[in-house]
Amino acid sequence: MNNIFDQIREQLFKVVKGAFFACEKKGSLPGIQIDDILIEVPRERDFGDFSTNIAMQVSKQAKMPPRKTAELLVSEFDFSGTYIERAEVAGPGFLNFYLKKDWLYESLHIIQEKQDKYGEVDLGKGIKVNVEFVSANPTGPLHMGNARGGALGDCLASVLSKAGYDVTKEFYINDAGNQIEKFGISLEARYLQIVLGEDKVEFPEDGYHGEDIIEHAKAYYEKNGDILLEKSPEERRKILVDYALPINIKKIRETLEAYGITYDVWFSEKTLHESGAVKKTIDFLTEKGYTVEKDDAIWLNGEKLGLEKDEVLVRNNGIATYMAADIAYHYNKFITRGFDWAIDLWGADHHGHVARMKAAMEPFGVKKDRLEVVLFQLVRLYRNGELARMSKRTGKAISLEDLLEEVGRDAARFFFNLKTSGSHLDFDLDLAVKQSNDNPVFYVQYAHARICSLLRKLKEEGVEPKPVEAVNLTLLKENEEIELIRKLSEYPEEIGLAAKTLEPSRLTRYVMDVAAHFHSFYNACRVKGEDEDLMMARIILVDCTRIVIKNILELIKIDAPEKM
RNA sequence: GUGCCAGUAGCUCAGCAGGAUAGAGCAACGGACUUCUAAUCCGUCGGUCGGGUGUUCGAAUCAUCUCUGGCACGCCA
Numbered sequence: 001m002n003n004i005f006d007q008i009r010e011q012l013f014k015v016v017k018g019a020f021f022a023c024e025k026k027g028s029l030p031g032i033q034i035d036d037i038l039i040e041v042p043r044e045r046d047f048g049d050f051s052t053n054i055a056m057q058v059s060k061q062a063k064m065p066p067r068k069t070a071e072l073l074v075s076e077f078d079f080s081g082t083y084i085e086r087a088e089v090a091g092p093g094f095l096n097f098y099l100k101k102d103w104l105y106e107s108l109h110i111i112q113e114k115q116d117k118y119g120e121v122d123l124g125k126g127i128k129v130n131v132e133f134v135s136a137n138p139t140g141p142l143h144m145g146n147a148r149g150g151a152l153g154d155c156l157a158s159v160l161s162k163a164g165y166d167v168t169k170e171f172y173i174n175d176a177g178n179q180i181e182k183f184g185i186s187l188e189a190r191y192l193q194i195v196l197g198e199d200k201v202e203f204p205e206d207g208y209h210g211e212d213i214i215e216h217a218k219a220y221y222e223k224n225g226d227i228l229l230e231k232s233p234e235e236r237r238k239i240l241v242d243y244a245l246p247i248n249i250k251k252i253r254e255t256l257e258a259y260g261i262t263y264d265v266w267f268s269e270k271t272l273h274e275s276g277a278v279k280k281t282i283d284f285l286t287e288k289g290y291t292v293e294k295d296d297a298i299w300l301n302g303e304k305l306g307l308e309k310d311e312v313l314v315r316n317n318g319i320a321t322y323m324a325a326d327i328a329y330h331y332n333k334f335i336t337r338g339f340d341w342a343i344d345l346w347g348a349d350h351h352g353h354v355a356r357m358k359a360a361m362e363p364f365g366v367k368k369d370r371l372e373v374v375l376f377q378l379v380r381l382y383r384n385g386e387l388a389r390m391s392k393r394t395g396k397a398i399s400l401e402d403l404l405e406e407v408g409r410d411a412a413r414f415f416f417n418l419k420t421s422g423s424h425l426d427f428d429l430d431l432a433v434k435q436s437n438d439n440p441v442f443y444v445q446y447a448h449a450r451i452c453s454l455l456r457k458l459k460e461e462g463v464e465p466k467p468v469e470a471v472n473l474t475l476l477k478e479n480e481e482i483e484l485i486r487k488l489s490e491y492p493e494e495i496g497l498a499a500k501t502l503e504p505s506r507l508t509r510y511v512m513d514v515a516a517h518f519h520s521f522y523n524a525c526r527v528k529g530e531d532e533d534l535m536m537a538r539i540i541l542v543d544c545t546r547i548v549i550k551n552i553l554e555l556i557k558i559d560a561p562e563k564m
Numbered sequence: 565g566u567g568c569c570a571g572u573a574g575c576u577c578a579g580c581a582g583g584a585u586a587g588a589g590c591a592a593c594g595g596a597c598u599u600c601u602a603a604u605c606c607g608u609c610g611g612u613c614g615g616g617u618g619u620u621c622g623a624a625u626c627a628u629c630u631c632u633g634g635c636a637c638g639c640c641a
Contacts, residue, residue, distance in 0.1 A: 351568050442603055
């Protein structure tokens, strides 16, 4: 048994169900089918270690007030072979359970045994899941939306792995379609401006105005001169795109790597067009009657799919839209590659696309819930208490690269994973670089460094830690010790919840909580210099804390320093 | 206009398969280092959970109306 909570839940369920059965036998309660009970950790410690509201839930069926039901149940409880010490009826009818401390000591045994595997749960049962995130437009540098999506997606993938899913991390390269056309036109205009003079060539209004386009054109010109002048515009653009796009993609890859993100798959949109996959998906939809033709374009039949309106799949110029490519892409994920589940992380500005994509997969026999879209709200940067739009260094919109340079990878990843994806995020640049007590990154890292330093010092003084079997853990009974153990025991639960809710951010908050409990313990209890047996027990506790903190920091890919 | 997301302490945010007295960090104020890292800890202050109505034993949580902010409604992605 790896998860102490599962063990306890099972015990409590058995006890409660047994009591219902006993009451039914005696005739004090009618027969009630109990399939599951909700076990909670009460907010107040006075309310016991665990509680359940089952007596309130069944009050109608029991035909008596919840408190009365609860009292009947309590009188029939059989705690033999469980961690439970006693139970009480409280408030409107809660059943509060008080456990022997053994379960907490048991969880320390589990941590010591599992080491860096502690926290793993088998929620996913090996299900194949594809997590696609960032998938930035390769026509320019990564922005703050990509930064948040990157941190969230990467951590979500880690959480799901730890929760027993078979995870593939994927980046979808939008190397086809309209924006690539625009990219080519923009590059061409800048190139011609260099060759012919800036005033001779007008820059298209809807082109990419960024500095990086000029730099690409300049670099190409310096290498190759004016050889493109004699080419046709189509050829010129293609050559320039073929030149600049790989550079951009390489740059994106490098920036993401510096950010701690590596992918299993880089999937090119272009290959979907070239292989005929896009055409095949559209043909399939047409065969099944899911498309309509009007105004020389092919549309997805919105009415038939329960959508508000039709969506263009093929424009009247014969070019497929991103929507068509997206359908082919998800067909590839679900059918061609056989993923059971696909999770896409999109900026909230794409929310209109969610219902369409889910609906568009149904004709292929892919149920809506196999595609999950995590939307995240946009990011606002603050500097000196004011909205910061521009980079200090370049004077342009702040890119992920700028951010990494300004605050570093640890702070960036930590801050982007602090809030739930659905809430707007205000990123305080000053706080992120502050090396002080109000910076949560340092707070957690400091706890880890403190532990390592303590363990190091003990070793230097010749103290040899004992294996957990040889240690009397029952000596750990100070309030700070008990609360710290309790917190550590929750880790597998936290992984499960983070996976279920697709909110890796709760782990960031959890690790802060662990650090806080450790610091409290540290200030209340000494390790070094205590009586041998107590010292050994505390060393185990401290080491378990180290294991959990390190585990989470590795999971969210933040440095866990041994010295600070 | 329609739809989606958000509105909780001065600030940034948790809590939202309905549950017991609504939490944390920061800020403010007051304490704790002869002893394992004070980048820490302990305490105090701080709330009409945007507002109304409803559902029920019970609502920050569910329903509905309304106000405010963000976003989306394109042969862009």
